[in-house]
Structure formats: structure tokens, C-alpha cells
Amino acid sequence: MKKAIYAGSFDPVTLGHLDIIERASRLFDCLVVAVLENPNKNSLFTVEERKHHLELVTKHLENVEVASFRGLLADFAGAIGADVAVRGLRNAVDFAAEYQMYLINRKLGKEIETIFLAADEEHLALSSTNAKEVAVFGGNIDFMVPQEIKPYIIEKYQK
Ligand code: PNS
Numbered sequence: 001m002k003k004a005i006y007a008g009s010f011d012p013v014t015l016g017h018l019d020i021i022e023r024a025s026r027l028f029d030c031l032v033v034a035v036l037e038n039p040n041k042n043s044l045f046t047v048e049e050r051k052h053h054l055e056l057v058t059k060h061l062e063n064v065e066v067a068s069f070r071g072l073l074a075d076f077a078g079a080i081g082a083d084v085a086v087r088g089l090r091n092a093v094d095f096a097a098e099y100q101m102y103l104i105n106r107k108l109g110k111e112i113e114t115i116f117l118a119a120d121e122e123h124l125a126l127s128s129t130n131a132k133e134v135a136v137f138g139g140n141i142d143f144m145v146p147q148e149i150k151p152y153i154i155e156k157y158q159k
Pocket of ligand 1: 007009036071074100104105
């Protein structure tokens with residue numbers, strides 16, 4: 001069985017992430033979407049909230065599981081038996097950073113392969129950071145995040 005991991009912060013999950021998840025789920029028998037628990041990062045949503053959002057938006061995908069992890073991606077991938085890491089690429093800036101991450105992950109875990117999926121052109125300007133930036137000023141985020149999680153984002157900024 002081919003198992004892949006798509007790791008990230010997902011703070012919050014965007015339509016770009018969801019597109020990569022849907023496409024990767026068609027390429028592998030099982031796709032684990034894994035939220036990084038990073039205590040050093042100031043996140044809008046807790047890890048549990050982010051997992052809940054991912055579960056909501058992937059419930060139509062039978063071979064997708066949602067998890068969280070601490071530490072190294074290569075270690076977590078090894079622990080769950082995933083041999084492929086999926087990453088999305090929007091542009092050359094992403095590529096430079098992702099290529100470094102690929103090289104490091106190869107050193108850390110020889111068994112792990114990385115597959116890059118090019119972002120759809122509709123999602124080239126999307127990021128969790130941009131979505132938060134627009135939401136904090138009450139802008140329209142319909143084209144940035146899945147509809148199901150929009151209320152959670154608005155609620156955070158109303159507090
Ligand atoms: O949502 P992001 O910020 O693009 O996700 C980045 C992530 C979580 C995939 C990456 O930071 C990661 O794998 N972190 C775990 C620590 C690790 O394994 N680092 C080694 C590569 S430098």
C-alpha cells in the first residue's frame with residue numbers, strides 16, 4: 001500500500017491546501033494530512049482546532065486521515081509507514097525553500113521520497129498568512145479558504 005504524508009501548519013487550511021490534498025489522495029492509497037505541533041510558533045488556531053478543520057474539509061475523501069506530530073517530518077513519516085512526502089509548489093520562492101527541505105529530509109530519512117504538486121493557477125496567491133491578513137480587516141476570504149471553516153476564522157477575529 002502506498003502511503004503518503006502531507007504535513008504543514010494549516011493555520012488555517014486554505015483552498016490551495018485542499019486542492020493538493022484532493023489531488024494527492026487520488027495518487028496514493030492513503031494520505032495522512034499531518035499538522036505540525038510547533039510550540040514556538042504563534043498560531044491562530046490550536047492543533048486540535050486545525051485537525052478539526054481538516055477533518056471537516058476532507059470528510060468526502062475516504063483515504064485521507066488527519067493527524068498531528070511533533071519533531072521531524074522524516075521521523076513521523078517513518079513511524080506511520082509513509083514513504084512519500086507531498087508538497088505543494090506555487091512559485092520559485094516556494095521551490096527554493098522546498099528543495100532545501102527535500103534535501104534535508106533525504107539525509108534524515110533515506111526511505112522518504114518527496115513529490116511536488118504544482119499549485120493550480122487559481123491558488124497561486126493563496127497562503128494561510130494572506131487569508132489571516134484579509135480576515136483580520138474583515139475582507140472577503142471566500143476565494144481563499146473552504147466555506148466550512150470560514151465561520152471559525154471570523155469568530156477568532158471577533159473575539
Ligand atoms: O505549512 P508549512 O509551514 O509549509 O509546513 C512546513 C512543515 C511543517 C512541513 C515543515 O516545517 C516540517 O516538516 N517541519 C518539521 C520539522 C522538520 O522535519 N524539519 C526538517 C526539514 S528543514
